[in-house]
Amino acid sequence: MDVEALRTFVAVAETGQFQAAADELRISQQAVSKRIAALERNLGVTLLVRTSRGSRLSLDGQVFLPHAKKVLAAIEQAEQAVRPGSRPLRVDVLNRRISPAQAVYGFYRSHPETDLDAVTLSNENAAQAAQAVLEGTVDASFRALPAEQVPAGISAERLLDAPLELLVGPAHPLANAPRVSPADLAGHRIWIPGIRPGTEWAAFYQALSEAFGLSIDALGPNFGDEALMDALADSASLATLVGRGDRYLWPHTHDLRRIPLHDPTPVYPHMLLFRSGDQHPVLTALRDHLRNTASPRTPHDVWAPDWADR
16 A cells, blocks of 8 residues: 555645645645545545545445554654664674773763663674674674675774783782783683684684794683683783773772783773664764774784775
8 A cells, every 4th residue: 555645645634635634744735635545445445435525435435444544653753763763772782891882981971861772692602693783683792803794784983992911919019010912922821711713812822822832722611701810810820801991890808900911912902883874873972982082093013904904
């Protein structure tokens, strides 16, 4: 059934005049007549009876009118539901402890009126997250994805570099260092439980290991962040890597140390994936916020995988 014909029928029914309906819809009176005639042919009934004073509803028209109005109201609600800005922006931040979540939270704090929803697609890799964006499950996702792996219809913008830091217990040989270089970590065991083959973070840590000759592994079961903190506190040899903006908590008695990395500083290149041409106003505001708050890059002292800027 032609929606515009329904809309025209309701306009004629409410104004009582074909010309008045034409003026309201900004079409010609001839177009109004054609739409009404087509609608009546489709239904097999007469909906409007012309009189010397205009038109009136037939008995069938009186029965049909409330249903036509409900259909138009439902269509309006459906259109409104998907108009840019009419619903919350859904952003995948991967993990609520790490930099993307903190960045989106910072954006929300500076724009408290913003309607957004932070979700975590923690079981999906970058390719699966990009597909979720493409299908509309989420509007955007923070991932590290080489340009050649970005699917058609998706835009990727590198908006958040997360500098890495070394996290160790008080007995570790590097515990009192004010800062260390990646080269200083050679020979030390770096344990990052939870790295899954085929994920973008597995590819990142593999590239980091190869670039600086590091021993990074995920051996053993992953009992969660708290268990990792316990293991670091009790060990004189174990270390892990965390992002500078990541939020981890541990008991004061653990006395864990966060040590900046430099010369160069490895950064995890979070790219914001979103549908090309997406006009959601909150997405635009988020991208602007991330650009304005990003730390200036100093390429001579920053390391990222070769594929990060391709």
